Amino acid sequence: MQEVDKRDLGWGDMSTNMQMILKNRNGDEHIRSLRLKTLEMHDDGDKSLSIFDSPRDIKGTAFLSFTHALDADEQWLYLPALKRVKRISSSNKSGHFLGSEFAFEDLTSFELKKYKYNYLRDEVFDGVDSYVVETFPQYQHSGYTRNIVWIDKERYIPMKIDYYDRKNALIKSQKFIDYKQYLDQYWRAAKTEMQNHLTGKSTTLLWQSYKFRTGLTARNFDKNTLKRSR
DSSP: OHHHHHHTOOOOEEEEEEEEEEEOTTOOEEEEEEEEEEEOOSSSOOEEEEEEEESTTTTTOEEEEEOOSSSOOEEEEEETTTTEEEEOOGGGTTSBSTTSSOBGGGGSOOOGGGEEEEEEEEEEETTEEEEEEEEEEOSTTOSEEEEEEEEETTTOOEEEEEEEETTSOEEEEEEEEEEEEETTTEEEEEEEEEEETTTOOEEEEEEEEEEEOOOOOGGGGOTTHHHHOO
16 A cells, blocks of 8 residues: 555646546436546645536536645535535545545545555456555544455555445445556546445446646635636
8 A cells, every 4th residue: 555655646636627427326327527626735635626517507606625635634525606615524535426426535636544444455446456455534523434445556546435324335436547657657547436235326427637746826726816727
């Protein structure tokens, strides 16, 4: 896991466009489009800003997240209909992010100190030789007791994560699909799928137009930028 962390250091900042596809148990789909900006922080967790562009009822909604290693993550949501910024309570991180199958805590950057680790086994997953590692959240208010992660042995990137709730029941699985390499070093998935095993619902994220080192600074991730996000 130290190697996973080390291999993804130094990219600086990133911006990407995304489609979010919400699917219910019957297969009905709702599609949202949004933009994501992320700033790598060397002495702390990363900062990220998500801005929704469509559909109309969610357009202008913005989500700002400051990840921390062991301290509570700081997260804010701007709701244009109310013209107000709402802080996400640290005790509500297991809540659904805008009706998706992603919890608020799923949207933070990976920080090594956030978890304790237990090696389980080696296993081939989707044809990829992988390490299987159990991770235990060390931060308060996590909605999970543990996660199980499949790590590609060659590239040191996650292939799948199983999430277990407070009762230690498997509730969700996330798959990372169609990785591409950027700047000759950094791997990013073009598609991620989160499947809820309890409800039958799923959320798929399609990532497009990755751009790195575009000159973003901490000023682009100020709380005051939420209301001005367009």
